[in-house]
Amino acid sequence: MDPVVAAGLRISGLSYVLIFVVLGIFYGLIKLLLRTLPRRDDSA
Amino acid sequence: MLRGIVGMSDWRVWAMFGVGLALIWLAVKKEYEPNLLLPIGFGCLLANIPFSSAVGGGFLDVLFKGGITNELFPILIFIGVGAMIDFGPLLQNPEMLFFGAAAQFGIFFTMMLALLVGRIPGVTGIPGLREAAAIGIIGAADGPTSIYVATRFAPGLLAPITVAAYSYMSLVPVIQPPVIRALTTREERMIHMENPEHEVSRTVRVIFPIAVTLIAGIIAPMSVALIGSLMFGNLLRESGVTERLSKTAQNELSSLVTILLGITIGSSMGGKQFLSPTTLLIIVLGLIAFVFDTAGGVLFAKLINLFRKRKINPMIGACGISAFPMSARVIQKMAQQEDGSNFIIMHAVGANVAGQIASIIAGGLILALVR
Numbered sequence: 024m025d026p027v028v029a030a031g032l033r034i035s036g037l038s039y040v041l042i043f044v045v046l047g048i049f050y051g052l053i054k055l056l057l058r059t060l061p062r063r064d065d066s067a
Numbered sequence: 068m069l070r071g072i073v074g075m076s077d078w079r080v081w082a083m084f085g086v087g088l089a090l091i092w093l094a095v096k097k098e099y100e101p102n103l104l105l106p107i108g109f110g111c112l113l114a115n116i117p118f119s120s121a122v123g124g125g126f127l128d129v130l131f132k133g134g135i136t137n138e139l140f141p142i143l144i145f146i147g148v149g150a151m152i153d154f155g156p157l158l159q160n161p162e163m164l165f166f167g168a169a170a171q172f173g174i175f176f177t178m179m180l181a182l183l184v185g186r187i188p189g190v191t192g193i194p195g196l197r198e199a200a201a202i203g204i205i206g207a208a209d210g211p212t213s214i215y216v217a218t219r220f221a222p223g224l225l226a227p228i229t230v231a232a233y234s235y236m237s238l239v240p241v242i243q244p245p246v247i248r249a250l251t252t253r254e255e256r257m258i259h260m261e262n263p264e265h266e267v268s269r270t271v272r273v274i275f276p277i278a279v280t281l282i283a284g285i286i287a288p289m290s291v292a293l294i295g296s297l298m299f300g301n302l303l304r305e306s307g308v309t310e311r312l313s314k315t316a317q318n319e320l321s322s323l324v325t326i327l328l329g330i331t332i333g334s335s336m337g338g339k340q341f342l343s344p345t346t347l348l349i350i351v352l353g354l355i356a357f358v359f360d361t362a363g364g365v366l367f368a369k370l371i372n373l374f375r376k377r378k379i380n381p382m383i384g385a386c387g388i389s390a391f392p393m394s395a396r397v398i399q400k401m402a403q404q405e406d407g408s409n410f411i412i413m414h415a416v417g418a419n420v421a422g423q424i425a426s427i428i429a430g431g432l433i434l435a436l437v438r
Contacts, residue, residue: 056270057158057265057271060268
């Protein structure tokens with residue numbers, strides 16, 4: 024396979040997976056915040 | 068005096084006048100992204116008038132160097148966008164983040180396609196990975212990210228990439244419905260989804276933009292400028308103590324930078340560069356990117372449904388593209404066409420703002436990984 028195409032395939036695949044990983048971390052973060060912090064502000 | 072008239076003998080001048088006027092027509096008559104297409108169209112006219120004083124050292128060149136080359140304008144736009152976005156629907160329903168991720172598929176599919184097309188003998192406009200990545204990022208469905216990446220990787224292709232990105236964003240109501248209908252059954256499109264009822268506290272809303280900036284920045288430092296400016300704008304909005312700054316970011320800053328960005332991008336549409344087979348190729352590849360973004364999101368939702376008891380309306384997957392809030396509106400309209408009592412707008416908006424975050428992360432990752 025053309026080395027440039029192979030590099031493109033590797034970078035595309037890795038980037039797509041990494042987006043899921045990063046957003047998965049954000050998902051965990053939001054879940055954690057919602058679980059540990061009160062749902063309503065006291066001042067509200 | 069006469070050199071301007073003599074310059075009109077070049078057919079490319081007339082062709083670019085046609086392109087500029089077509090963009091202005093689309094903005095005025097069809098109201099397709101008028102805030103951007105109108106300044107771009109007029110900038111195109113200014114740049115293509117023979118011996119124009121607006122370019123060649125003129126004010127548009129100054130703006131290009133001061134706002135595009137150094138990536139300032141897209142960053143400032145993101146502060147305004149961040150101040151406009153309400154992440155509430157996403158924070159209420161964080162599962163929507165994954166649809167934002169899935170709907171970035173078009174970026175990478177198109178990047179590979181551009182790379183393969185660029186290897187065809189005779190095709191000269193896409194010599195390597197950087198150019199292919201700059202074209203693929205049209206699939207981010209996010210103008211500032213497209214401009215940011217194209218400025219770094221393929222400044223010569225900036226104009227057609229920007230025009231394609233904004234044109235297709237405005238054409239989301241035309242592009243997405245047929246793709247969604249082709250990939251879903253009527254029964255799937257009629258699936259109802261319960262709206263989350265819990266509230267999101269101000270504390271969570273304030274912590275979220277700060278935490279996202281730090282996490283994204285540490286994982287992909289190249290995304291800090293983009294995600295940081297978006298989240299800074301959002302923090303101005305959600306802090307509750309900087310209302311004046313938030314309003315300024317949403318209105319004056321956004322409007323001012325949009326004017327400057329649009330007319331400056333238009334000024335980069337010189338006939339010699341723009342009128343090439345590569346531009347045509349970029350226009351086609353941009354459409355493919357939007358189609359495969361939509362398909363990626365919908366198919367991901369269908370995949371998830373295989374493992375869930377409470378099914379997701381797969382149209383929500385299509386909202387994972389970053390064209391906000393256009394895509395969410397389109398999907399809600401489609402849901403109502405199938406079943407007048409189906410309201411999935413909150414989920415759609417959640418996926419849509421997730422797409423905004425995902426597209427920036429995609430841009431940052433591409434900048435970090437492509438050499």
